[in-house]
Amino acid sequence: MIFETHAxxxxxxxxxxREELLDRLPKEGIEYVVNVSSGIETVDKITQLMDKYSYIYGAIGIHPGSSMDLDEERFHWLREKAKHPKNLAIGEIGLDYYWDTPDRKTQKNWFVRQMEMAKELELPLVIHSRDAANDTFGMMKEAKAEAMGAIIHCFGYGVEQAKQYLNMGFxxxxxxxxTFTNGRKLKEVVEYAPLEQLVLETDCPxxxxxxxxxxxxxxxxLTYIAKEIARIKNMDYETVVKVTSDNAKRFYRL
Incomplete structure (x- = not known):
């Protein structure tokens, strides 16, 4: 059974x-789904999905591109929502310099605050980082994020950056x-990284x-992703599915 770590x-x-598709997932080999919030408006929708489907869990947090919507009142509200018994992480949080909206100061402020919240609630992190490798790594190191644990979602950097995150246990x-023909950089990362530190995700839709x-x-x-990892690492598809699923269960404490 496959573990979907980011949907x-x-x-x-x-x-x-939605209902028809979600009903199919457990019947077709998907054991767990972690549905990840992004903006304020997504949090209650995700809570409803967690409450309705036994195999759907959540990660609650505000994406850097929506961090300008946070203020003290909403941050308090977010903390309360993150206490939901099926919420497994704080995410997706981080930095996005590709769009560079809102300004970097705002993104950094709420990234730090949400990491602090994760520490208070004893939850791991789901990290969004785009064109912001050095700042993301530096801020996570300063926050001692290795004590919380993290998935670097949709990893998009090269082997050198991967080494930094892998060495911190992420x-x-x-x-x-x-699977893309222009995905050479990620293929190199997957070839280098130990399977024990990889998880499967779609970021669907x-x-x-x-x-x-x-x-x-x-x-x-997700089967296409697992098959490509198996090809790159020259191992059985079943091994990739089992190890990545075990990794996700360990990370999300399921």
């Missing part, structure tokens, strides 16, 4: 068939990009793997 099933892309989230690239993604496509 967004609250997204409007699933409005037409996991790398591997998704559909591993985004980043569908080949042969579904450009279409709506979903957790059933």
């Amino acid at each position: 967004h099933y609250e997204d409007e892309a699933f409005d037409i068939d 996991y790398l989230g591997i998704g559909g990009v591993i 985004y980043l569908a793997p080949v042969p579904h690239r450009g279409k709506r993604n979903n957790s059933l496509y």
